[in-house]
Amino acid sequence: MSKNIITTPRYGKSFKDKLYLPAIYEGCKVTFKHFFTNLNDSNAVDTLEYPEEQPRDITERYRGLHRLTHRSDDTIACVACFMCATACPADCIFIEATEREDGKDEKMPKKFSIDTLECIFCGYCVEACPCDAIRMDTGIFSLTGVKREDFVLDKERLLSHKGAFGEEKSCARN
Amino acid sequence: MSMASIIVAIIAFVLGALLALLTIPVLVWLERRTAGLVQDRLGPNRTNIFGFRLGGVIQSFADVVKLLIKEEYYPSHIKMGKWLFMLAPIITFSAALLAFMVIPFADTLVIDGEALRMQPIPVEFGVFWYLAIGAVGVIGVIFGGWLSHNKYSLLGAMRAASMVVSYELPLGLAIISFIITYNSVDFNAMVEFQSDTFFIFLPAWGILIQPLASVILIVALFAETNRNPFTVAEGESEIVAGFMTEYSAMKFAMYFMGEYVAMNTASAVIITMVFGGYQLPYVSTQMLLENFNYFAYTLMIVVPVFVWWMIRFMRRNNRVRPSVSTDSGRAYETKVISIFLVAMAVIVDVILLYLALSPNALATQIAVTLLQIMVFVIKLMAFNMFFILIRWTLPRFRYDQVQTLGWYYLLPLSLFNLFITAIVVVGVNS
Ligand code: SF4
Ligand code: SF4
Numbered sequence: 027m028s029k030n031i032i033t034t035p036r037y038g039k040s041f042k043d044k045l046y047l048p049a050i051y052e053g054c055k056v057t058f059k060h061f062f063t064n065l066n067d068s069n070a071v072d073t074l075e076y077p078e079e080q081p082r083d084i085t086e087r088y089r090g091l092h093r094l095t096h097r098s099d100d101t102i103a104c105v106a107c108f109m110c111a112t113a114c115p116a117d118c119i120f121i122e123a124t125e126r127e128d129g130k131d132e133k134m135p136k137k138f139s140i141d142t143l144e145c146i147f148c149g150y151c152v153e154a155c156p157c158d159a160i161r162m163d164t165g166i167f168s169l170t171g172v173k174r175e176d177f178v179l180d181k182e183r184l185l186s187h188k189g190a191f192g193e194e195k196s197c198a199r200n
Numbered sequence: 201m202s203m204a205s206i207i208v209a210i211i212a213f214v215l216g217a218l219l220a221l222l223t224i225p226v227l228v229w230l231e232r233r234t235a236g237l238v239q240d241r242l243g244p245n246r247t248n249i250f251g252f253r254l255g256g257v258i259q260s261f262a263d264v265v266k267l268l269i270k271e272e273y274y275p276s277h278i279k280m281g282k283w284l285f286m287l288a289p290i291i292t293f294s295a296a297l298l299a300f301m302v303i304p305f306a307d308t309l310v311i312d313g314e315a316l317r318m319q320p321i322p323v324e325f326g327v328f329w330y331l332a333i334g335a336v337g338v339i340g341v342i343f344g345g346w347l348s349h350n351k352y353s354l355l356g357a358m359r360a361a362s363m364v365v366s367y368e369l370p371l372g373l374a375i376i377s378f379i380i381t382y383n384s385v386d387f388n389a390m391v392e393f394q395s396d397t398f399f400i401f402l403p404a405w406g407i408l409i410q411p412l413a414s415v416i417l418i419v420a421l422f423a424e425t426n427r428n429p430f431t432v433a434e435g436e437s438e439i440v441a442g443f444m445t446e447y448s449a450m451k452f453a454m455y456f457m458g459e460y461v462a463m464n465t466a467s468a469v470i471i472t473m474v475f476g477g478y479q480l481p482y483v484s485t486q487m488l489l490e491n492f493n494y495f496a497y498t499l500m501i502v503v504p505v506f507v508w509w510m511i512r513f514m515r516r517n518n519r520v521r522p523s524v525s526t527d528s529g530r531a532y533e534t535k536v537i538s539i540f541l542v543a544m545a546v547i548v549d550v551i552l553l554y555l556a557l558s559p560n561a562l563a564t565q566i567a568v569t570l571l572q573i574m575v576f577v578i579k580l581m582a583f584n585m586f587f588i589l590i591r592w593t594l595p596r597f598r599y600d601q602v603q604t605l606g607w608y609y610l611l612p613l614s615l616f617n618l619f620i621t622a623i624v625v626v627g628v629n630s
Pocket of ligand 1: 110113114115116117118119140144145146147148149150151152
């Protein structure tokens, strides 16, 4: 046998292991310890008292709510190519294209909405976009509303979301 | 039937119903908070009514309201037997509830020479009632699983049914050992037996007289209540939600509450048979009645100490961290509850002092009964707590492990124990 092979001992064969009750006792000791320490001083429990305390450790890779990016001259970066809508496995991106007047490109979206109630936050839309026009780097991790309509993000709302980690403009096209 | 007996019967019944039903929200809350604290988080603690959170119990009541007004949904494939589909959770729930109703909360109250049992259903064959009714609960599970017309549900129901069958045998045999030892099928007589001592100094509790049968009883009752580590009727990893996959809103809540009532019932049976029921160790009812003033003085010290400890605990824990600015009325709540507790302590002390100084047979008896009810409730809650902590300690057993434990270990052990018990009892008596 090579010395790289480690044989881990099998447990559960001894009488004590088979009896199981000592194991239950050991387990209970652990749970009781946690329970009583925390009960004694519940403010020392290391949790976040959301929503009063907000998380401070959202990483740049966090997949938050979507946004539509701008070009360096603040026009919309999206060219309404429908790639994201095609890639979306939840079929929750709705785009209506229109002709672009500003001479930058041929098309732009007239309407662009994402139904976040159906969205599974897979990030495929971000992957599919050829113009870096849609991103999920807003750092927004909670979306609340009182009606179903509140969860359908329209173009204006998507454009108004700011990137949370510095990079504000689309870097693909100008 | 005298006036007193009717009043006592009604009070006992109402008390039993309250103990069974009111403990549901409390147990749900207890479970969630305990789970939280065991796992180093907090559990529900926000919901309040005018700032009163009571540590989060209000959350359970809010949940009840939510479940009541939730949309009732029936799977469209359930055409026949819809009423049975609806009835199934009710069967489970009421079986657990009815089984609880034969547990004595206090010793027999003697008023004017008339013995009044402090049992919601005053019967003398409590153990048989429990065995007969307790196992009916699984019929609700089987109906639910079968009528859901769903493979997961059916599997869950079958697993529950076969497990109950396997554990009913060791349970029954363990209980028979207890019946032989206590020489009675009456829960109350069992508790009276346990207020004795044996070996000079040990309290004659079932756990000490019949350790093996006690362990078997506890394990079998864990299985009967369908709680961890024996939750084979459900199982997210293999059969989705088990027999309750198709249940929603209040129908689901019935199963859910049924589990807690069953747990409460199992705790009550265990403490009654094994942990001395409503008795304090070494203290029989007769002794309590005769030396009531000493107990009154002791209580007069214990109650304020407890209240003092409680208030200190609240002031330490019922506040938010400095980093959180809003207090949401916690300081106010602590103050009001503290005042309430102090007032209660004063009232209790005054009543006890009065009773101790001017003995009155009837009043003493009622006070003793109340004391025993209190002991019962404390023990019941302590054992429920044990149930809960076990749930957050042990993982779910695999299904074949459950069956192996039942048939290969518990059944022979309980038979062996019955054999030994019979020999010892016959030997002692002859
Ligand atoms: S994250 Fe996934 S599901 Fe959501 S919109 Fe993008 S592609 Fe669709
Ligand atoms: S967001 Fe990107 S992928 Fe989607 S339509 Fe616009 S340019 Fe195309």
